[in-house]
Amino acid sequence: MAKVLMKGNEAIGAAAIKAGCRYFFGYPITPQNELPEYMSREMQKVGGCFVQAESEVSAINMVYGAAGTGARVMTSSSSPGIALKQEGISYIAGAELPCVIVNISRGGPGLGGIQPSQADYFQSTRGGGNGDYRLLVYAPATLQEAVDLTMEAFEAADYYRNPVMVIGDGMIGQMMEPIEFREAAKRELPPKDWATTGTKGARKPNIINSLALDPAELEKHNFHLQKKYAEMEKNEVRYEMYNMENPEVVMVAYGTTARIVKNAIAMLKEAGINAGLIRPITLWPFPIRAFDEIPSTAKALLSVEMSMGQMIDDVKIANNGRLPVHFYGRAGGMIPTPDAVVEKVKEILGGVK
Template identity: 85%
Template structure:
């Protein structure tokens, strides 16, 4: 299959259509605007529907309604826009509806700026809405991976009847790279016998709801959801290990930051300093088991992020106190350089803080 040079936002949109998405509901916000623009142009060509809602809150509730029919649906936004969607995401998770939510994130807090950032880690992995719920979070590091994971996200959402988030910082949305649209690995997907498609007099009506006023029934529902989330943790963890042989310092980074870290690792090894990388591809479930593969040569961990330090909490949990954990980050849309990361690794090896 031939590769096509595409901008990230448009590639994600094309991947969604490839996966069978026919309905998109969203609202403009930088730096993801090319994605809804692409969907507004391309969905009508396949008898799909694009709606620019009056707000992010309206868009996520449209997603709730459309997902309730069993259709493949998607929305996208950026940081503060996703914050506005959190109540609806909680409703969708509570009602067990499949959908894909794309966050091309920017700097914050508040309106912040429009440059790339990874400061939505807590929002994505902890769930910004209310109640006990989780959703799988994919963090691609390249446009090809963004395409592949977006296509897979629709199957995963259907399989578990759960929202799935694809998160990329502004660089993923705005950069251009060659991509190809491959067929995903086949999953045996369950029938959507829960969908609100009209009874035609052949069955009782399906009711989709996240309200349960009987505490015993609500607890039973939470236990059911928790069992599903444990299955996701068991089956869907994804990560990459890079140059871990004899690593003295093991860095942990995701998304485009991991690409910068790889450059730093290559340069460090040329200088005789062995460094390696654990790259989470799923931010939730976090790849705790990857930390069991760290070689005995390791002296420290270094979490590298485009934030003030959010993933570092999960790094500490996965590390279980075995190694010292250090942090290097840039915030507000500033991007770490390989040279600065190398300096931090040398400082750690030298015993500095």
């Protein structure tokens, strides 16, 4: 299959259409603007619908409505825009509706800047909306992976009747790489007999709602959701182990930061230092089991992030006190360099007794 050179935002849009997305609702914000721009041009070619809503709040509630019909639907935004969508995301998770949410992240807090960042880790894995809900969160490191995971996201959303997020920093959205559009692995999906498609007199109306005023009923619903999330934790964890034969230091990084770390690992090897990488592909569920595979040669862990250390909490939980945990991060749109990561590793090893 021939490869096509595409920008990340456009490639994600193309992958969504290929996966059967026919409704897109969004609002402009840098650095994801090329994605809705692409969808505005291409959706009509496949009989789909594109709407630029009047706000992010409106966009996510349009997603709620379209998802209620059983259609494949997506929205995209960047950091502060995703923050505005959090209430609607909670409603959608509570109503058990499938949709895909793309976050091409930028620096913050607040409006921040338009440069790449990974400071939305808490927002994506903990959720800014109310209640006990979870999203399946994919974090691609390449544009090919962004395409593949976007297509997979629609299958997973339908399978679990749950919102799925694809999160990439601004570099994922803005860089160009050659990609190919492969067929997504198909899941055996349950029928959408819950959808509001009109009864035609054949059945009682379906009611889609996240409101439950009876505490006992709401608790029962929460227990049901937790069983679903437990299935995600059992079946959906994805990660990469890189150069993990006999590392002295194991780094943990995701997205484009993991690519920088791989370059640092090559530089460390030339200096006679063996380092490895655990790369979470699902930020939630976090790959806790990967840390059980760390060889006994490892003396320390290093979390490398484009944030002030949001992933380090999950690293510490997964590590379970076995190794010292260190951190190196840049923020505000600044990007870690391989040289800086190398120096941090040497500093750590210099302090290990």
